[in-house]
Amino acid sequence: MSRASTSFSLVITVQNFLTPLAVPFGTPPHGFGSRAIAVIPAGTSVATFGGTATTHSTFAQYDAERRSRSIQVDTNLIFLGPPTREPGDSINHSCEPNCGMRNATTIVAMRDIAIGEELTFDYAMSDASNYDEFDCNCGTAMCRGRVSADDWRLDTLRNRYKGFFSPYIQRKIDAERHRSLLTKRDVEEMLASYDRQPVLALRNALRKCFGMPHATWETLIELVTQQPHEISLLLSLNTNALDNLLKTLNETRGAGL
Ligand SMILES: [Zn+2]
Structure with missing residues (x-):
């Protein structure tokens, strides 16, 4: 965050990005999401995550709400979300998502997304730590009931999400294959x-x-x-x-x- 030198203007630095083709919405008490307001063609980068790079031990000191707005980018490196929620923070998990990872911090549409559809990705594409495990109620036909840190090991997901894992997860998959x-x-x-x-x-x-x-x-x-x-x-x-x-x-x- 940076503050302008005069008291009359304030520069707000946004760390996360959400495509103008979507808007965030609140769904209390279940959290927040983002919905397409125009057709989003496959291959569009829809969101990017910024944040503060933290190790696991530093990360653990923050509250659960802020930790839920984070993304793992390497073995012991997690981008902790900004202090307050931003539009780009609001992409939920789904076991049958329409988005995937383009790189460590960018979400991309895997297929055309219709107006009104919620933007989702599968947390197995990006995270392999147990800070964000939960019982899933995404309601899709492919819902696996529980989202856990080891889901990237599932063959079904590896096949379904080929090319859409973050580099960190892909490195783990490749390492297993090499073994x-x-x-x-x-x-x-x-x-x-x-x-x-x-x-x-x-x-x-x-x-x-x-x-x-x-x-x-x-x-x-x-x-x-x-x-x-x-x-x-x-x-x-x-x-x-x-x-x-x-x-x-x-x-x-x-x-x-
Ligand atoms: Zn699910």
């Missing part, structure tokens, strides 16, 4: 050297998984898990956490030789 590329031989090598040099054994296996032959331990760990607690255990070389990672890599290897 299955570990061959039986890779796993045998990892197991053989784990007792003597656990971190080296895991690092080598993960470098193969992700196709990143020079990646640091820190980079690899952020691809393995998005849970801050797990990340800190692995970075501090906690024995149980390392053993669990070994087990996961052993179990999720692909069928290749």
Whole structure:
């Protein structure tokens, strides 16, 4: 926010954007939404989210209402919505949405949207943290009843929303796919050297998984898990956490030789 130098004019900085083809509406007590007031063609960027970049620990200190107006953009980076609600804050979740993510902070129409239709996207497209899990009553035929942090793992959603996940979620999907590329031989090598040099054994296996032959331990760990607690255990070389990672890599290897 910035304030003009004279007392007669005030510059209001809006952090979020909503297309002029839609207007926000209030639906107390269930919150707010946005509705098309003109036909919105597929491919139109309908909203962008700004905000203050926060880590999980800072983010947790804000009230639930403000946290609900936020979007996760990386493992430990969340754009916290502005102090007061703006028009661009009012795009609700739906399990059968008409919008998706164009990038980390932009919502795009996935299909033509008719006048009067509410603009919606699926939170599974952008968020993988448990700060915004809820029982869903979107009322669509595809409603999954509960929206949770792990929904991006569902094959049905991955197929339905292909090309409409945020880069952060897409990176997680790609990382899982890469993990299955570990061959039986890779796993045998990892197991053989784990007792003597656990971190080296895991690092080598993960470098193969992700196709990143020079990646640091820190980079690899952020691809393995998005849970801050797990990340800190692995970075501090906690024995149980390392053993669990070994087990996961052993179990999720692909069928290749
Ligand atoms: Zn639903």
